[in-house]
Amino acid sequence: MMQHYIQTKDANPDCILFYRLGDFYEMFFEDAEIVSKELELTLTGKSCGLEERAPMCGVPYHAAETYLTRLVQRGYKVAVCEQIEDPKEAKGMVKRAVTRIVTPGTNMDAMSLDESKNNYIMGIFFDGDKYGLSIADVTTADFFVTEVDSNRSCLDEINKYVPSEIICNENFTISGIDIADLKERMQISIAKLDVHYFDDRLAVAVLLEHFHTSRLSALGLEEFPMGSISAGALMKYLTEIQKSSLEQFNHVQPYLNGNFMLLDSSTRRNLELVETLREKQKRGSLLWVLDKTKTAMGARMLRSDVEQPLTNADLITNRLDAVDELLHNMMAREELREYLNPIYDLERLNTRIVYQTANPRDLLAFKNSVAMLPAIKTVLADFKSKNLVELSENIDSLSDICADIDAAICEEPPISSRDGGILKDGYNEEVDRLRKAKTEGKKWLAELEVKERERTGIKNLKIKYNKVFGYYLEVTNSYKDLVPADYQRKQTLANAERFFTPELKELEDTILGAEDKLISLEYELFRQLRNRIASEVSRIQTTAKAIARLDVYASLAYVAEKNHYCRPKINTRGLIDIKGGRHPVVEQMMDQQLFIDNDTYLDNKKQRVSIITGPNMAGKSTYMRQSALIVLMAQIGCFVPAKSANIGIVDRIFTRVGASDDLASGQSTFMVEMNEVANILRNATKDSLLILDEIGRGTSTFDGLSIAWAVVEHISNVKLIGAKTLFATHYHELTELEGKLEGVHNYCIAVKENGDDIVFLRKIVPGGADKSYGIAVAKLAGLPDEVIDRANRIVTQLCENDIVDLAKNIAVEGQTTGGKKQTKPLDDVDKAQMSFLDTVSDDAIIDELRNLDISHMTPLEAMNALNELQVKVRNRW
Numbered sequence: 077m078m079q080h081y082i083q084t085k086d087a088n089p090d091c092i093l094f095y096r097l098g099d100f101y102e103m104f105f106e107d108a109e110i111v112s113k114e115l116e117l118t119l120t121g122k123s124c125g126l127e128e129r130a131p132m133c134g135v136p137y138h139a140a141e142t143y144l145t146r147l148v149q150r151g152y153k154v155a156v157c158e159q160i161e162d163p164k165e166a167k168g169m170v171k172r173a174v175t176r177i178v179t180p181g182t183n184m185d186a187m188s189l190d191e192s193k194n195n196y197i198m199g200i201f202f203d204g205d206k207y208g209l210s211i212a213d214v215t216t217a218d219f220f221v222t223e224v225d226s227n228r229s230c231l232d233e234i235n236k237y238v239p240s241e242i243i244c245n246e247n248f249t250i251s252g253i254d255i256a257d258l259k260e261r262m263q264i265s266i267a268k269l270d271v272h273y274f275d276d277r278l279a280v281a282v283l284l285e286h287f288h289t290s291r292l293s294a295l296g297l298e299e300f301p302m303g304s305i306s307a308g309a310l311m312k313y314l315t316e317i318q319k320s321s322l323e324q325f326n327h328v329q330p331y332l333n334g335n336f337m338l339l340d341s342s343t344r345r346n347l348e349l350v351e352t353l354r355e356k357q358k359r360g361s362l363l364w365v366l367d368k369t370k371t372a373m374g375a376r377m378l379r380s381d382v383e384q385p386l387t388n389a390d391l392i393t394n395r396l397d398a399v400d401e402l403l404h405n406m407m408a409r410e411e412l413r414e415y416l417n418p419i420y421d422l423e424r425l426n427t428r429i430v431y432q433t434a435n436p437r438d439l440l441a442f443k444n445s446v447a448m449l450p451a452i453k454t455v456l457a458d459f460k461s462k463n464l465v466e467l468s469e470n471i472d473s474l475s476d477i478c479a480d481i482d483a484a485i486c487e488e489p490p491i492s493s494r495d496g497g498i499l500k501d502g503y504n505e506e507v508d509r510l511r512k513a514k515t516e517g518k519k520w521l522a523e524l525e526v527k528e529r530e531r532t533g534i535k536n537l538k539i540k541y542n543k544v545f546g547y548y549l550e551v552t553n554s555y556k557d558l559v560p561a562d563y564q565r566k567q568t569l570a571n572a573e574r575f576f577t578p579e580l581k582e583l584e585d586t587i588l589g590a591e592d593k594l595i596s597l598e599y600e601l602f603r604q605l606r607n608r609i610a611s612e613v614s615r616i617q618t619t620a621k622a623i624a625r626l627d628v629y630a631s632l633a634y635v636a637e638k639n640h641y642c643r644p645k646i647n648t649r650g651l652i653d654i655k656g657g658r659h660p661v662v663e664q665m666m667d668q669q670l671f672i673d674n675d676t677y678l679d680n681k682k683q684r685v686s687i688i689t690g691p692n693m694a695g696k697s698t699y700m701r702q703s704a705l706i707v708l709m710a711q712i713g714c715f716v717p718a719k720s721a722n723i724g725i726v727d728r729i730f731t732r733v734g735a736s737d738d739l740a741s742g743q744s745t746f747m748v749e750m751n752e753v754a755n756i757l758r759n760a761t762k763d764s765l766l767i768l769d770e771i772g773r774g775t776s777t778f779d780g781l782s783i784a785w786a787v788v789e790h791i792s793n794v795k796l797i798g799a800k801t802l803f804a805t806h807y808h809e810l811t812e813l814e815g816k817l818e819g820v821h822n823y824c825i826a827v828k829e830n831g832d833d834i835v836f837l838r839k840i841v842p843g844g845a846d847k848s849y850g851i852a853v854a855k856l857a858g859l860p861d862e863v864i865d866r867a868n869r870i871v872t873q874l875c876e877n878d879i880v881d882l883a884k885n886i887a888v889e890g891q892t893t894g895g896k897k898q899t900k901p902l903d904d905v906d907k908a909q910m911s912f913l914d915t916v917s918d919d920a921i922i923d924e925l926r927n928l929d930i931s932h933m934t935p936l937e938a939m940n941a942l943n944e945l946q947v948k949v950r951n952r953w
């Protein structure tokens with residue numbers, strides 16, 4: 077055995093070997109050490125004919141999947157070695173061989189995985205220029221193929237799918253990203269495969285053969301040569317490690333990035349689409365609000381919809397029509413949701429059936445789920461919208477499969493398919509006959525027990541059974557003397573003895589013979605039934621997808637009704653006009669009545685950029701995110717939290733919000749911010765929506781202000797970008813851009829002053845904010861009075877210093893541009909003002925400057941006034 081173990085391990089060096097021995101899987105040597113450490117199991121030793129005992133660790137057969145899954149989730153690969161019938165030998169001859177390899181991306185044990193998430197494995201083929209990508213979920217049989225041409229887009233795709241495993245060619249790199257880092261931080265298992273996997277002819281041949289076609293165009297892949305190679309390599313890898321064909325993959329979905337709204341990874345995170353930024357949990361995300369699905373399939377589909385909004389107006393409108401119809405047919409919708417409720421994860425059940433791991437209870441669950449389909453079809457028959465009609469057509473009631481399972485499997489079958497007791501009486505004559513023999517045998521045993529008690533006078537004589545000795549007569553020591561001579565001893569215990577008689581032996585043969593035959597016959601019939609269902613894989617899958625889609629529409633309709641959403645109009649003119657918009661998540665977190673709604677208006681012409689000012693905590697971020705989320709929700713085909721909304725389709729949403737860390741570790745917050753801004757400026761188009769929150773905050777005030785200013789100039793310029801933009805800032809100077817740059821307008825979030833305190837009105841109004849109120853907000857937050865007083869004094873000093881600096885600048889500018897010499901040192905505002913006067917020969921400006929009463933202005937007003945003068949001076953010279 078040990079020799080075979082070592083050979084098998086040598087053939088699978090990167091796997092932990094689960095070696096089946098009887099009722100246990102055993103691991104040896106370093107595998108045993110890893111398993112005992114990771115799973116906190118006892119490490120023992122086994123001699124196995126070796127001189128020294130080999131370190132050994134074991135897990136029971138029935139619990140192996142749980143242990144195996146835990147190892148795989150930690151990034152290990154596990155090879156499972158079992159006894160199988162040797163196809164080369166006569167029937168009944170067995171050998172030990174690796175039956176499957178389980179990797180993070182191919183772990184099908186749905187019990188221990190989050191069913192609302194897909195478990196993706198991704199293939200990447202990089203030729204130094206482009207990335208060919210293929211993405212598969214072994215359990216749900218989703219299979220996507222695409223190509224991207226920049227490392228950023230490749231990273232975005234990885235972030236979109238968050239695969240558990242990536243297989244790639246040797247050349248794979250993403251410049252600027254350390255692959256080891258990707259592995260570590262995103263917990264992705266990455267395997268670089270041998271070059272022959274990615275051989276273009278071989279890989280494409282694997283793909284074509286799998287789909288029984290001779291042309292890539294038949295799969296819609298003619299435009300994806302790189303993606304096809306990656307798909308072929310992935311297919312080959314999966315076939316090899318699963319040691320079986322991939323029958324469930326009967327469909328490949330190529331997609332062009334242009335079919336979906338592009339969301340880069342930071343935007344996906346910032347908008348908290350499927351999990352919150354900080355806690356990384358679903359509660360508090362957009363998905364949390366929208367997901368009222370009843371099935372795991374529906375939950376998965378909604379999640380991927382949220383991550384991939386559409387860009388095609390017709391497709392969006394069709395989805396909205398379906399949601400609309402379900403919204404307005406409340407009774408029918410709720411009836412449908414009732415029917416969806418008991419439906420199990422048909423996609424995962426289907427895969428278990430195909431992989432022959434489905435047990436009798438799985439088939440029963442399958443039957444109970446499928447039993448709902450005719451009722452669903454009946455209710456759907458009254459619906460008229462295109463997508464619902466199509467769904468109804470795609471739902472096969474699968475009544476033949478349901479009838480087959482119903483005829484065969486009993487009401488409460490065991491979990492294991494090898495324990496017997498699976499089939500209904502009357503399903504198979506031979507099963508019925510053997511069952512009778514078995515029950516009759518039990519009756520005979522009871523009769524024999526009574527007879528022997530009477531014959532021997534041993535009152536507590538019992539006929540018992542165990543796996544090692546079979547049936548035996550047990551006599552306690554107190555009756556030992558009454559044991560007749562024809563009893564043959566089988567075993568002696570401390571307080572009893574066990575015997576058998578020829579009659580008991582004969583009975584045992586009949587009963588156990590019947591039992592063994594019955595178990596293997598039941599298993600065989602169960603297997604036949606399972607294989608028959610597996611041959612219908614494609615019908616089941618189409619139905620499962622249609623049910624998932626119906627569940628998504630019904631969930632969106634339910635949420636729209638419950639949360640008072642409206643149907644968005646969709647336009648392709650680039651107009652975004654939201655009246656009374658609300659933040660879908662924030663309004664759920666508070667009493668809905670308390671959320672103050674706001675309008676958003678952006679277009680491709682006069683209203684491209686909104687500069688939004690307002691104190692901290694006023695609601696700027698909430699407002700900007702809500703606008704982005706409403707656009708995104710509309711493009712998913714979902715109703716939106718607003719009184720009315722007209723949404724011009726956007727090709728991308730970019731966000732730059734707050735401080736965030738990124739995969740590109742080792743960079744400062746400001747560096748990350750600038751990287752993201754650079755990415756936006758490079759990739760945004762006139763059809764994009766940009767949410768920029770406090771750009772430039774991470775550096776010194778004047779550098780930050782200058783960067784923010786230049787960014788707005790660049791974005792608003794139609795020749796350069798011209799994207800629709802919401803730009804929140806604490807740099808009030810930026811409000812000067814209104815009127816200077818075409819399409820730029822000021823908005824602020826209103827607050828009311830109440831003595832030293834402020835009241836947040838949360839309403840967005842045209843115009844710029846006059847003050848920043850930072851210290852007032854700090855006071856609201858409960859900072860001690862002495863700190864607040866000190867902060868007020870410091871801010872006054874700071875602002876005055878700024879004014880001195882500014883005045884100095886003006887003066888110096890005056891010297892150099894006006895030609896007059898200025899030698900006096902300048903160290904306060906008055907001096908600056910005087911010296912400035914010396915340099916200026918223009919009477920009008922001198923008068924203006926003289927009349928400036930800085931001491932009665934807020935520091936900011938003073939700065940602005942001096943700024944304006946500076947501009948005037950410059951313009952004159």
Ligand SMILES: Nc1ncnc2c1ncn2[C@@H]1O[C@H](COP(=O)(O)OP(=O)(O)OP(=O)(O)O)[C@@H](O)[C@H]1O
Pocket residue numbers: 662670671672673690691692693694695696697698699838
């Ligand atoms: N329209 C609204 N109605 C009711 N409450 C709101 C509204 N908008 C925001 N809020 C509340 O105000 C809080 C602060 O909002 P937000 O973070 O958007 O402010 P901000 O102006 O971006 O602040 P900062 O400049 O400090 O980042 C939110 O957490 C929310 O509870």
